[in-house]
Structures are given as structure tokens and as C-alpha cells.
Amino acid sequence: MTLTAKALDERVGCLPPSAVPNEPPRRAGGGTNRRRWWLLACVAAVVASALPVVLDDHPVIRVDGLRQLVEFFAAAVAPRVDGGFLALVGASAMTTLAYAVLGTAVSLVIGVVGGVLTSQVWWRADAPARRTRDVVGWSLARVALVVPRGIHEVIWGLGLLIVLGRSPVVAVLAIGIPFGAVTAKVFSELLDEADRAPHDALLAAGARRSSAVLYGLVPSALGDLLSYAFYRLECAIRSATILGLVGTGGLGTELLDSFRALVYHEMWTLLYALILLSALADGWSSLVRTRLSGSRSRRRGSVDGRDPVVAGSVLLAAALVVASVWWVRLDPSVLWSDRSARQASMLAGQVWPLVMVDGGLAELLRLAGVTLAMSVLAMAIAFAVAAVLAVPAAALPQLDRVTASRARRLPVLLAARLTMIVLRAVPPPVWALLALFAFYPGILPGAVALGIYTAGVLGRLMTEVVDNLEGRPLRALSALGASRRQLVWYGVLPAAAPRFAAYSLYRWEVTVRETVVVGVVGAGGLGVLLHHQLNSFHFAQAATIVLTIVLLTLGVDFVSAAVRRSIR
Amino acid sequence: MAGDRVFELRRASVRLGGVDVLSDIDLEIEAGERVALIGPSGAGKTSLIRLLNGTVAATGGRVRALGCDYRVASTRKIRAARRRIGTVHQHFDLVAQLRAVHNVNAGRLGAWPFWKAALSLARPFEVASAEAALRRVGIGDKLRERTGDLSGGEQQRVAIARVLVQEPRVILADEPIASLDPARGREVVDLLFAISDETRTTLVASLHDLDIALGRFDRVVGLRSGRVVVDTSTADVRAADVAELFRTDRDGSS
Numbered sequence: 001m002t003l004t005a006k007a008l009d010e011r012v013g014c015l016p017p018s019a020v021p022n023e024p025p026r027r028a029g030g031g032t033n034r035r036r037w038w039l040l041a042c043v044a045a046v047v048a049s050a051l052p053v054v055l056d057d058h059p060v061i062r063v064d065g066l067r068q069l070v071e072f073f074a075a076a077v078a079p080r081v082d083g084g085f086l087a088l089v090g091a092s093a094m095t096t097l098a099y100a101v102l103g104t105a106v107s108l109v110i111g112v113v114g115g116v117l118t119s120q121v122w123w124r125a126d127a128p129a130r131r132t133r134d135v136v137g138w139s140l141a142r143v144a145l146v147v148p149r150g151i152h153e154v155i156w157g158l159g160l161l162i163v164l165g166r167s168p169v170v171a172v173l174a175i176g177i178p179f180g181a182v183t184a185k186v187f188s189e190l191l192d193e194a195d196r197a198p199h200d201a202l203l204a205a206g207a208r209r210s211s212a213v214l215y216g217l218v219p220s221a222l223g224d225l226l227s228y229a230f231y232r233l234e235c236a237i238r239s240a241t242i243l244g245l246v247g248t249g250g251l252g253t254e255l256l257d258s259f260r261a262l263v264y265h266e267m268w269t270l271l272y273a274l275i276l277l278s279a280l281a282d283g284w285s286s287l288v289r290t291r292l293s294g295s296r297s298r299r300r301g302s303v304d305g306r307d308p309v310v311a312g313s314v315l316l317a318a319a320l321v322v323a324s325v326w327w328v329r330l331d332p333s334v335l336w337s338d339r340s341a342r343q344a345s346m347l348a349g350q351v352w353p354l355v356m357v358d359g360g361l362a363e364l365l366r367l368a369g370v371t372l373a374m375s376v377l378a379m380a381i382a383f384a385v386a387a388v389l390a391v392p393a394a395a396l397p398q399l400d401r402v403t404a405s406r407a408r409r410l411p412v413l414l415a416a417r418l419t420m421i422v423l424r425a426v427p428p429p430v431w432a433l434l435a436l437f438a439f440y441p442g443i444l445p446g447a448v449a450l451g452i453y454t455a456g457v458l459g460r461l462m463t464e465v466v467d468n469l470e471g472r473p474l475r476a477l478s479a480l481g482a483s484r485r486q487l488v489w490y491g492v493l494p495a496a497a498p499r500f501a502a503y504s505l506y507r508w509e510v511t512v513r514e515t516v517v518v519g520v521v522g523a524g525g526l527g528v529l530l531h532h533q534l535n536s537f538h539f540a541q542a543a544t545i546v547l548t549i550v551l552l553t554l555g556v557d558f559v560s561a562a563v564r565r566s567i568r
Numbered sequence: 569m570a571g572d573r574v575f576e577l578r579r580a581s582v583r584l585g586g587v588d589v590l591s592d593i594d595l596e597i598e599a600g601e602r603v604a605l606i607g608p609s610g611a612g613k614t615s616l617i618r619l620l621n622g623t624v625a626a627t628g629g630r631v632r633a634l635g636c637d638y639r640v641a642s643t644r645k646i647r648a649a650r651r652r653i654g655t656v657h658q659h660f661d662l663v664a665q666l667r668a669v670h671n672v673n674a675g676r677l678g679a680w681p682f683w684k685a686a687l688s689l690a691r692p693f694e695v696a697s698a699e700a701a702l703r704r705v706g707i708g709d710k711l712r713e714r715t716g717d718l719s720g721g722e723q724q725r726v727a728i729a730r731v732l733v734q735e736p737r738v739i740l741a742d743e744p745i746a747s748l749d750p751a752r753g754r755e756v757v758d759l760l761f762a763i764s765d766e767t768r769t770t771l772v773a774s775l776h777d778l779d780i781a782l783g784r785f786d787r788v789v790g791l792r793s794g795r796v797v798v799d800t801s802t803a804d805v806r807a808a809d810v811a812e813l814f815r816t817d818r819d820g821s822s
Contacts (some may be wrong), residue, residue, distance in 0.1 A: 206678030
């Protein structure tokens with residue numbers, strides 16, 4: 001089975017440099033032409049998305065808001081640092097970390113079980129009589145994971161809040177369920193890709209299916225799974241913060257409270273804590289993944305239990321899980337309490353049958369169009385910012401001679417990397433609230449907020465692409481005396497551009513899902529309406545919107561996958 | 569169960585992707601026999617081995633192994649039969665990431681419930697029998713080594729140790745020595761015969777080495793283009809038959 005480009009992209013970050021998919025050989029002629037058409041289509045999409053903003057005769061920029069923006073950034077140099085507040089920030093940071101850790105742990109459990117159940121190897125008929133059952137089972141398992149994957153953490157959070165009430169379980173499950181569905185997909189592909197021979201040998205010796213998968217396939221997929229889990233932990237910190245904005249507690253909740261009260265210097269303390277937490281998680285995850293890919297290239301795809309960094313990290317993660325349960329006083333009994341059961345049946349009763357939103361299908365489609373346009377603009381912003389940041393942020397380890405110029409460049413490199421960390425550490429709703437200072441509500445502030453945030457994520461992926469480029473062409477250019485700028489234009493960008501495009505297309509789908517998040521603070525599209533409907537307990541209409549978003553996500557996923565296949 | 573008959577193939581055929589891999593195989597193997605499968609590359613030796621342990625399904629005809637008809641038997645019956653058939657593979661097919669003890673214990677998976685298999689990965693069960701098996705094949709000191717770190721010869725021994733703890737009634741060996749140098753290959757053959765003697769196990773091995781096939785085994789089955797063209801005791805085998813078996817098209821057809 002060949003991996004879809006999407007799955008590879010979802011696993012980005014867990015791949016060792018050597019396994020970063022190389023482009024297959026170019027098809028002569030046609031490829032260039034096709035790429036030109038797609039480029040044209042992209043430009044057309046961006047222009048079409050920007051057109052309503054440009055043509056609208058309402059003012060776009062709020063001049064009076066700019067002063068607030070200046071005030072906000074001026075407060076950066078004077079964060080609130082008194083002991084009492086710092087203690088609160090520390091405790092909130094712990095809560096956010098705890099949610100992220102527990103959410104990742106839950107997602108791993110769902111991912112491993114779901115991954116086995118959605119793998120082809122598990123359902124491969126070994127007796128002809130079971131073939132039909134196997135095909136049905138595999139299809140059901142796949143379908144069962146599509147919906148949780150298409151729904152954003154925040155929507156899970158809002159739904160679970162209604163059912164379970166205020167409980168740490170809400171945040172943990174809101175992260176764990178959608179992350180688990182994605183992890184399941186990745187794990188199933190890892191299992192299906194792994195060498196089947198040891199597994200088949202076990203089946204041939206009479207082992208049951210479960211034991212054969214456990215002994216024959218899991219060990220070889222475990223290293224990649226571990227890598228992926230650490231990558232997801234890093235993502236979970238961001239999700240846990242965003243969930244805080246809908247009231248599950250932690251840094252996000254505090255951030256929103258300070259924002260509402262317009263106490264900027266408190267916000268900055270919280271933002272610094274968030275950036276620090278994010279940077280630590282990024283650093284930890286990169287360290288573990290580098291070690292794992294290092295051990296993989298040394299010794300054919302193994303988890304090297306003897307690597308002290310990896311072993312220590314796994315132990316530390318396990319300890320963090322235990323500590324997190326204690327810190328948030330996780331009480332899973334709300335899951336089977338009478339109240340939760342009543343709320344769940346109430347919610348189910350009100351969600352079904354679905355009710356069309358006020359304004360009918362036309363309004364729904366218009367809002368879907370706005371959401372789509374917002375995501376396209378966001379991606380245009382993200383792509384531009386990320387590409388500009390990624391090149392200076394790359395260390396270019398391919399040019400292995402340590403030169404004086406590299407040391408001189410270090411400040412630039414660190415500045416670019418820090419910028420990207422800040423961009424992705426600040427949750428999109430906070431960017432949206434800031435954007436609402438500068439712009440009148442509409443599609444633009446949402447697009448700017450999502451674009452800035454996505455630039456941080458995308459920039460990191462792009463930096464990895466540049467650092468993993470084939471070294472020989474670059475060394476050749478460098479040997480003939482090319483300056484760094486020439487190296488970038490002649491060596492780096494041409495080679496990296498297709499992967500840049502592929503990652504951007506992949507993130508486009510994620511961004512469509514995330515439009516909900518900026519909608520929560522009123523930045524336009526389906527998200528705003530969803531938020532209104534939920535606040536006024538119109539659950540049936542809310543469900544219609546969620547379904548629309550899932551369908552929109554699937555559509556974008558389909559288009560983006562088709563384009564990626566076509567430009568490869 | 570059909571007496572002492574281990575395998576019984578009636579007009580068994582395997583067609584994969586429009587190619588006849590095996591055609592109309594009629595073959596009976598009795599308990600205690602030592603059978604060498606010979607034939608040129610691509611003749612279908614590996615497919616025949618896989619047909620015998622049920623990892624390839626016959627597209628025509630019938631295959632019975634230890635009284636179990638793979639085509640109609642339930643999954644449970646098939647597993648029960650497979651448990652009694654140990655296979656040694658050319659490329660060992662071990663799990664490189666696991667320690668040797670787990671790869672040996674994997675031979676017991678057919679007899680173990682899932683929970684026991686899972687717990688054993690954390691803290692190995694039945695270490696004594698695994699260690700005894702590894703000692704029997706001459707690498708008792710490698711018990712805790714990571715299997716991927718062992719040499720080719722050592723890995724083949726781990727694979728044989730796995731079959732030992734499986735305690736099968738038949739050992740199938742698919743090119744067991746093709747990945748080894750001649751000296752190590754001979755040692756491995758000696759080992760397989762010694763085990764077959766001690767435990768009165770039927771032995772079926774596909775081999776490229778004609779000296780070993782004709783010198784050590786009781787019976788040879790020669791395959792060519794997916795058909796059995798030679799099936800006789802090694803004492804009666806004629807040089808002309810063997811030459812015909814390995815004739816290439818360049819030798820000029822008669």
C-alpha cells in the first residue's frame with residue numbers, strides 16, 4: 001500500500017531526515033505546465049477571496065483601534081511580575097501542560113487501538129469464509145474515525161462542556177478524541193507499511209491475529225509512533241491553550257480574562273509563560289525525535305531502549321501523566337454520572353433532527369463561502385510570512401564546514417526561530433482579538449489571525465524541509481563561490497518550493513477547521529454563527545453548522561490532496 | 569486425522585496475478601520423512617512451502633495438513649494445525665527490534681493467550697525453555713541481545729530455536745542455508761537433522777545445494793515451472809533427471 005501524501009504530511013516531524021519523502025522523478029514537460037496552471041489557480045483563488053474585502057466600501061482599518069494596539073505592544077516591556085500573579089501564572093501553565101499531557105495519553109490509547117482496527121493487515125482475511133466480514137469491519141472502523149477527525153478540538157470542548165459540565169475530563173477528551181483519530185490513521189499506515197514477513201511467519205506458526213500484530217508489526221512501528229506522540233504533545237499544548245479560551249481553565253482562560261479586562265501587562269506575563277512552555281515542548285519534542293531518527297538510521301528502524309535521552313523522556317512522560325492526574329484532580333466518574341447521562345440524552349434529543357440555520361441554505365452556503373475565503377486568505381498570508389522566515393531560520397547543516405559566517409548568522413537564525421515560536425505559541429483567538437483592534441469585524445481579522453498563527457506552524461515545517469534538502473547541489477554552489485543569497489535563490493528555493501507548496505496545501509485543510517476557533521471571538525464565517533447558536537442553545541442548528549464544517553473540511557482535503565498529487 | 573500422513577495434496581494449484589505458480593501438485597508426505605525440495609529458481613519451491621503451512625491458499629485442488637483441509641476448515645482449526653507446523657524462513661523473518669528471548673518465545677504464541685503474550689514483552693515468561701532452546705542451537709549467551717544486532721548465522725539459529733519451543737510435528741525449512749556461507753550452512757543442516765532425530769519430527773526443506781539434498785535427505789521432490797517432475801527416494805534418483813530439472817533454455821531443448 002502506498003502512503004497518501006496526507007498521511008506523510010500528518011507525520012511530518014516524526015520522519016527521520018532520510019525518510020522525508022523525496023520527490024519522485026519529474027514527468028517531463030507536462031509537470032511544469034500543470035504546475036503553472038495550479039499556480040494560476042492559486043492566485044485566482046486568493047484574488048477572489050480578497051475581492052469582497054477590497055470592494056466593500058466600509059472602512060477596513062480602525063484608526064482608533066491602532067492606539068490600543070500600540071498600548072498592547074508597549075505593555076510587552078512591563079509584564080506584571082508580582083509574586084501572587086506569578087504563582088497564578090505558574091499554576092495555570094501547569095494546568096495547560098497537564099491537559100496536554102493527559103490529552104496526548106488518551107489520544108495514544110485511542111490511536112493504538114483504532115490504528116490496529118483500521119489497518120488493512122488486521123482485517124486481511126486468513127480464511128476465505130471471513131472475507132466479507134473483514135471488508136465490512138475495516139470499512140466501518142475507517143468511517144468511525146472520519147467524523148472525530150473532522151471536528152475541531154474547540155467544538156469537542158463546547159459539546160463536552162454541555163454534557164459533562166465543568167470538569168478537567170472535558171479538556172482531556174476534547175484533545176484526546178480528535179488527536180486519537182488522527183493518531184489512529186497514522187498508526188494504521190505505519191502498521192500497513194511495516195515489513196509483513198515477521199508477522200506472516202507468526203501467523204504461519206499458529207499465532208492468533210492479535211499476538212501476531214503485537215509481536216510482528218508493533219515493534220517496528222513503535223519508533224515512529226513514539227516520534228509522532230512527542231510531536232502531538234507539542235500540538236496538544238497549543239490545543240490545551242485554545243481550549244482554555246472556551247473555559248476549561250489553564251493559561252487560555254486566564255489570557256481571555258485579562259484580555260476582557262484589558263489588563264495588558266497581565267496578558268504579557270501569561271503570553272511569556274505560554275511562549276516559554278511552547279518553546280520547551282518544541283525543544284523536548286525535537287530532541288526526542290532527532291534521537292529516534294538518529295537511532296533509526298544507525299540500526300534499521302528500532303526503538304533504542306538504551307538511548308538514555310529517549311528512555312529518560314519516556315519515563316518523564318509517564319511521570320508527567322501521573323502528576324497531571326493528581327494536579328487537575330482528574331475524576332473520570334463524571335463520565336458515568338446520572339447528570340452526564342441526562343445531559344447527553346438531552347443534547348442528542350435536541351441535535352437530531354437537524355434544523356437548517358435561519359436564512360436557509362443560501363445563508364449557510366454564503367457563510368461557508370466566507371469561511372472558505374477566510375481560509376484561503378489566511379493561507380496566502382501564512383505562506384508568505386513562513387517562507388520569508390524559514391530561509392533565515394534554516395541552519396543549512398548540509399554546508400558542513402563551520403565557517404565564521406555561520407557564527408555571524410546565529411543571531412539572525414535565533415531571531416527567526418523565536419519569531420516563529422511566538423507566532424504559533426499565541427493562540428489564534430488571541431491573534432483574532434488583537435486583529436479586531438486594527439480591523440473592523442469581517443473576514444480580514446480572522447484571516448490575519450489564522451494567517452499569523454499558521455505562519456508559525458508552517459514556518460517550522462518549511463525550516464525542516466530546508467534543513468533536510470539534498471546537500472550536494474548546495475555544496476557545489478557554495479564551492480563555486482556563491483554567496484548565501486545566491487545559494488538561497490539558485491539552490492534552496494527551487495528544491496524546496498514543491499514541499500513548501502505541499503505543506504501549505506495540507507495546512508489549508510487544518511486552517512478550514514480552525515476558522516471555527518477565530519469565529520468564537522467574532523471574526524467571521526461559520527464559526528461566528530456556530531458560537532451564537534451554541535450560546536442560545538440552538539443545538540440542532542449548531543449541529544447543522546458542524547456538519548457543514550466537516551463537509552467543507554472533507555472537500556478541501558479532497559482538493560488539496562488532488563493538487564498535491566498533481567504537482568508532485 | 570489421516571493416520572500418519574502429514575501432508576496430502578490433490579491436484580493443488582496456485583495462480584497468482586494470472587501466473588500459474590503451482591499446477592496440479594499431487595504430493596503425500598508421511599510422518600518422519602525427510603524430504604528435500606529441489607528445482608531451479610522460480611520453480612515454485614517457496615510457494616509449495618507456503619501452501620503447506622497455509623500462508624498461500626490453493627486456487628484449485630485440495631491441501632490437507634495434519635488432517636486439516638485449509639480450504640474449508642474454521643480459523644480455529646487452521647490455527648491448531650499451524651501450531652504443529654514450524655517454519656524456518658530463508659530471510660529468518662524475525663522481529664529485528666525484539667530481544668532474542670522474545671523471538672524465541674514467539675514460537676509459543678499459538679499456545680499463549682493474548683494477555684500472556686503482551687505481558688511477556690514486559691517481563692519474559694518461560695525464560696528457561698527459551699534459554700534451553702538457544703543453548704541447544706549453540707547461542708545460549710545471546711538470550712538478551714537485540715535480534716537485529718546478531719549475525720546472519722546467529723539469527724538463523726534464533727529462528728530454529730523458535731521452532732524448537734514451538735514443538736511442532738513438522739519442520740518446514742525454506743532455503744534455510746541460502747543466506748549463509750557453506751560452513752555455517754552445513755552446521756544449520758546438521759542442527760535441523762539432529763532436532764528432527766531427537767524429536768521425531770518430519771522435515772521438509774527446499775534447497776539449492778544438491779549435495780546436501782541428495783546426501784542427507786530420504787526423498788527428493790523436484791519442481792520445474794510449478795510442476796512436480798521428480799519424486800523419488802534419494803537412493804533411486806537418476807543423474808539425468810536432476811540434469812533435466814536444472815536445464816536452462818540455453819542448453820538447447822530436445
